[in-house]
Amino acid sequence: MTILTETAEKIKNMEIRGAGRIARAAALALKEEATSIDTDDIGEFNRRMNDAYETLYNTRPTAVSLPNALRLVMRYRAATVEDARKAIISNADNFISNSQNAVKKIGQIGAKRIKDGDTILTHCNSSAAAAIVEAAFKQGKNINVIATETRPRQQGYVTVDIMQKIGVPTTLILDSAVRYFMKDVDIVVVGADAITVNGSLINKVGTSQIALAAHEARVNLIVAAETYKFSPKTLLGDLVEIEERDPSEVLSPEMHIKWPGLIVRNPAFDVTPHQYIDLIITELGAIPPEMAFWVITEKLGLELEDSATNIK
Numbered sequence: 001m002t003i004l005t006e007t008a009e010k011i012k013n014m015e016i017r018g019a020g021r022i023a024r025a026a027a028l029a030l031k032e033e034a035t036s037i038d039t040d041d042i043g044e045f046n047r048r049m050n051d052a053y054e055t056l057y058n059t060r061p062t063a064v065s066l067p068n069a070l071r072l073v074m075r076y077r078a079a080t081v082e083d084a085r086k087a088i089i090s091n092a093d094n095f096i097s098n099s100q101n102a103v104k105k106i107g108q109i110g111a112k113r114i115k116d117g118d119t120i121l122t123h124c125n126s127s128a129a130a131a132i133v134e135a136a137f138k139q140g141k142n143i144n145v146i147a148t149e150t151r152p153r154q155q156g157y158v159t160v161d162i163m164q165k166i167g168v169p170t171t172l173i174l175d176s177a178v179r180y181f182m183k184d185v186d187i188v189v190v191g192a193d194a195i196t197v198n199g200s201l202i203n204k205v206g207t208s209q210i211a212l213a214a215h216e217a218r219v220n221l222i223v224a225a226e227t228y229k230f231s232p233k234t235l236l237g238d239l240v241e242i243e244e245r246d247p248s249e250v251l252s253p254e255m256h257i258k259w260p261g262l263i264v265r266n267p268a269f270d271v272t273p274h275q276y277i278d279l280i281i282t283e284l285g286a287i288p289p290e291m292a293f294w295v296i297t298e299k300l301g302l303e304l305e306d307s308a309t310n311i312k
């Protein structure tokens, strides 16, 4: 197994997960592939890099950070294999370090929205959302986190683990207990797998129910999202595909056999309309969801140009 196929497999089975981590792992896999292709023929090199792009692209459909990262790394024009290799390596290194810096900046900017004494509810596991909590805690704010379990993959445990290591007092709750606890919550902070041109959020399934409960209780909901989580293709009229994962994540095959004909659905994400989002914290600053169009056209302009010509 090459690093490329291993990375693709790990993204599919969610050993590598979280929109930002998926993007960085894909960038690294393209870099490794570019380094290891043994040819002097630029045509063959380009073909094999395109195959690598396709393999990674076809792993999970929803997190737009993946195609955005792939396009950024693959943006090269070169007459020789040596130049192509250099360009891909430098693009991948830049993407990875920009992505890591973006998460840190989001932490610093988002922490200003957290007040001393706040109880923060978060869903699933988002490194960008966790960066906000960590920065606020390191500023000496006395805060608590409520983490949802996040059925069926229990990414809430990853959040709990991070919070325990940092030392933030944390309460784990069932996803279905969110409305029950909303009266104790001061702010909801979640991550993003994609943000559409109208500022709506695609994130772990259950986020939209949390947003409704927060709205009802007049609790602010903020989204932590690097600009490469904004979806250029939504500007072209496309919808973001919602990944539907295997039913066995929800119900064991042994149980399923007992009820032949039972339909089990397992969408991994849902859509939270922009009306329920107070702010999106990006590395460029805290912006209202209505500015998604600006991020896509002004900041991801080149990706848009690519997506217009480039199918994906």
Ligand SMILES: O=P(O)(O)OC[C@H]1O[C@H](OP(=O)(O)O)[C@H](O)[C@@H]1O
Residues within 6 Å of the ligand: 017, 018, 019, 020, 021, 123, 124, 125, 126, 127, 128, 129, 155, 190, 191, 192, 193, 203, 204, 224, 268
């Ligand atoms: O990039 P960061 O902020 O880490 O994560 C962003 C989002 O990615 C995750 O998806 P999954 O667990 O891969 O399905 C969650 O939906 C999370 O909110």
